[in-house]
Amino acid sequence: MAYEVKGVVARGKGAPVSIETIVVPDPGPGEAVVDVQACGVCHTDLHYREGGINDDFPFLLGHEAAGIVSAVGEGVTDVAVGDYVVLNWRAVCGQCRACLKGEPQYCFDTHNAAQKMTLTDGTELSPALGIGAFAEKTLVHSGQCTKVDPAAPPTAAGLLGCGVMAGVGAAINTGAVQRGETVAVFGCGGVGDAAIAGAKLAGATTIIAVDISDRKLEWARNMGATHTVNSKESDPVEAIKALTGGFGVDVAIDAVGHPKVFEQAFYARDLAGRVVMVGVPTPDMTIELPAIEIFGRGGAIKSSWYGDCLPSRDFPMLVDLYLQGRFDLDAFVSETIGLEDVEEAFEKMHRGEVLRSVVVLK
Structure with missing residues (x-):
């Protein structure tokens, strides 16, 4: 029927x-x-x-x-x-x-x-x-x-x-954020804020939120961001380096999916750092970076599919953390x-x- x-x-x-x-x-x-x-x-x-x-x-x-x-x-x-x-x-x-x-x-x-x-x-x-x-x-x-x-x-x-898992997974699964690491998240909508929450869960000590909206940056603080940068008012790469002893972050997450934002994430990471793209670009977008910079910075550039999650593993875990008051x-x-x-x-x-x-x- x-x-x-x-x-x-x-x-x-x-x-x-x-x-x-x-x-x-x-x-x-x-x-x-x-x-x-x-x-x-x-x-x-x-x-x-x-x-x-x-x-x-x-x-x-x-x-x-x-x-x-x-x-x-x-x-x-x-x-x-x-x-x-x-x-x-x-x-x-x-x-x-x-x-x-x-x-x-x-x-x-x-x-x-x-x-x-x-x-x-x-x-x-x-x-x-x-x-x-x-x-x-x-x-x-x-x-x-x-x-x-x-x-x-x-x-x-x-x-x-969808969105929360994509962001949390970008930090924990794809970016493999570890205890004591530094993280920058570009774009503080639902996915970006979930990446911030994921970085906090993983034990990151410095979590820098980047957006052009003060309202969204306030949301990011509520999710666990330790610092915020309004990229309309200051250069986010320089601001992130200033907050990390001049080095850049261990993990930079692009939750926007725009070439300019990805470029900022790329240059905001430390040597041997990881860049994660979880924001979805449009089919016509292209990215151009100096090959020597890709080689010379080491580390990894990764895209994150659905936060590289396994639903049968990750959904019950995150629900349990929610019920424990930790997420x-x-x-x-x-x-x-x-x-x-x-x-x-x-x-x-x-x-x-x-x-x-x-x-x-x-």
């Missing part, structure tokens, strides 16, 4: 989103239906609406979600009806060359549901990041469901599904809203007024 539920759909490039009736099929082999309880409004959803990902309209938006498994298909053994889960968009296959090398966080053949959700007229929907969670129910591959402690409220737990997921939630408020949430995001708006469904 298919389900008919309300969901947020982007029908065309740049057009305002609309509330539509979504048809969610019964789960097939390897699939699960999840009753969505909360879903964060991520900048990636706005990218979909603006046609910045692809043009496979209409999109069923939403992907930073937590909820309860309400049905499973044939052969599903990893989750069961009633499980409390956070949804992820990189369900590992276990068979590709990355998985077989013991590096499933780099899986090259991740799973999504085989069936399509549709509008009532049969029009197939493209779910954002294979999830589509601005809806009362959604259909996913069972591997996209990660069980976590149900004591964590869905408004907090769901944020691990404040609630601090990322600027407001809770309904499905009908998503369009306005995009506008608030664009104006830099919120860290995260979170849609509450149940």
